[in-house]
Amino acid sequence: APLAAKETKSAPPTNEARTPEPALTPATKPTESAATAKAAEAPAATPAAAETRKPNVVILATGGTIAGAGATSANSASYASAKLAVDKLIAAVPEITTVANVRGEQVFQIGSESFTDAKLIQLAKRVSALLKQDDVDGVVITHGTDTIEETSFFLNLVVHSDKPIVVVGSMRPSTALSADGALNLLDAVTVAGSKEAIGKGVVVTMNDYIQSGRDVTKRVNVVPNAFYSQWGPLGMIVEGKSYYYRTLAKRHNMSSEFDIDSIDSLPLVGIVYGSGNMIPAVYDAEVQAGAKAIIHAGTGNGSVPDYLVDKLRDIRAKGTIIVRSARVPDGYVVRNAEQPDDKYDWVVSHDLNPQKAKLLAALALTKTTDTKEIQRIFWEY
Numbered sequence: 001a002p003l004a005a006k007e008t009k010s011a012p013p014t015n016e017a018r019t020p021e022p023a024l025t026p027a028t029k030p031t032e033s034a035a036t037a038k039a040a041e042a043p044a045a046t047p048a049a050a051e052t053r054k055p056n057v058v059i060l061a062t063g064g065t066i067a068g069a070g071a072t073s074a075n076s077a078s079y080a081s082a083k084l085a086v087d088k089l090i091a092a093v094p095e096i097t098t099v100a101n102v103r104g105e106q107v108f109q110i111g112s113e114s115f116t117d118a119k120l121i122q123l124a125k126r127v128s129a130l131l132k133q134d135d136v137d138g139v140v141i142t143h144g145t146d147t148i149e150e151t152s153f154f155l156n157l158v159v160h161s162d163k164p165i166v167v168v169g170s171m172r173p174s175t176a177l178s179a180d181g182a183l184n185l186l187d188a189v190t191v192a193g194s195k196e197a198i199g200k201g202v203v204v205t206m207n208d209y210i211q212s213g214r215d216v217t218k219r220v221n222v223v224p225n226a227f228y229s230q231w232g233p234l235g236m237i238v239e240g241k242s243y244y245y246r247t248l249a250k251r252h253n254m255s256s257e258f259d260i261d262s263i264d265s266l267p268l269v270g271i272v273y274g275s276g277n278m279i280p281a282v283y284d285a286e287v288q289a290g291a292k293a294i295i296h297a298g299t300g301n302g303s304v305p306d307y308l309v310d311k312l313r314d315i316r317a318k319g320t321i322i323v324r325s326a327r328v329p330d331g332y333v334v335r336n337a338e339q340p341d342d343k344y345d346w347v348v349s350h351d352l353n354p355q356k357a358k359l360l361a362a363l364a365l366t367k368t369t370d371t372k373e374i375q376r377i378f379w380e381y
């Protein structure tokens with residue numbers, strides 16, 4: 001059975017998103033009426049019909065500002081997140097039905113700051129199960145923007161599927177002037193239903209950009225242009241068409257050694273933020289709380305204050321993994337620079353920020369406690 005009967009009468013009966021394009025040449029794109037006529041001529045069971053059928057996209061809603069509501073249209077920063085149910089989100093963007101057959105599932109209704117490992121695992125298992133179904137072509141996850149970079153990276157690491165997985169949010173609630181959620185969601189469904197997105201890894205569609213879930217980070221806490229990757233976006237979506245300019249070079253999804261189908265919990269990993277005059281006892285508290293690894297979000301190139309080096313060496317000697325990451329948003333932590341990582345048996349996070357390093361360390365620890373192996377994983381993902 002089709003996933004949804006939400007098609008509007010005015011919707012063109014073609015799926016431009018899944019119609020193969022010879023090249024990125026919008027000028028040569030068939031007109032809507034020509035495409036419509038072509039679809040009308042094609043018998044239902046021919047390959048041509050399969051090429052032009054609308055994709056089936058499932059929207060998994062988890063809350064966030066995209067489902068938020070403010071008291072007035074002037075409230076772009078003060079509002080309650082996670083209020084609108086998934087059916088209302090879909091109904092608010094009727095254009096979606098022109099690009100895909102969609103149906104929604106309400107997985108959670110939370111601000112993304114309230115995600116836990118248990119919720120992340122539950123969501124990833126649902127994505128994995130849906131993408132195994134022949135009648136699902138892609139999945140969209142509506143999500144708060146605060147931790148969208150964690151969820152998109154996690155899904156990029158653990159869901160064994162080439163089908164498109166798109167995570168999307170908004171910076172303004174739907175009730176605000178210039179709300180950004182509707183277009184972001186339309187773009188997300190467009191990408192989730194497109195052939196071009198197959199095999200590209202988990203992506204985040206915000207503010208017309210297609211960002212890699214591995215690389216993307218939130219760099220502004222207000223305004224719609226809040227997302228950024230130091231390696232640049234993968235592409236853009238313009239008037240319902242996606243344009244890609246680069247691909248993800250790191251292992252992900254089908255080439256990942258991690259598989260959510262065999263993960264039911266994650267080891268505890270903590271982050272300690274670097275600054276002047278740090279409190280050494282914070283590291284002890286993390287270990288006492290059960291942290292199997294600590295991400296040191298160091299200053300500069302993941303540097304460690306002289307009065308902390310012995311503490312971190314001692315913690316490592318007792319079994320906890322130490323990962324040097326950095327509070328500096330860009331660049332990457334260089335192994336054996338700043339600190340002799342080989343000698344101290346520490347790991348460096350490569351270009352991953354502390355919150356992404358935390359997830360990769362947790363996944364690595366589901367496989368091994370060997371620091372050479374964990375460092376290999378940090379180089380490869």
Ligand SMILES: NC(=O)C[C@H](N)C(=O)O
Binds near residue numbers: 063064143147
């Ligand atoms: N823009 C947002 O979505 C922020 C919200 N606190 C969230 O992450 O759920």
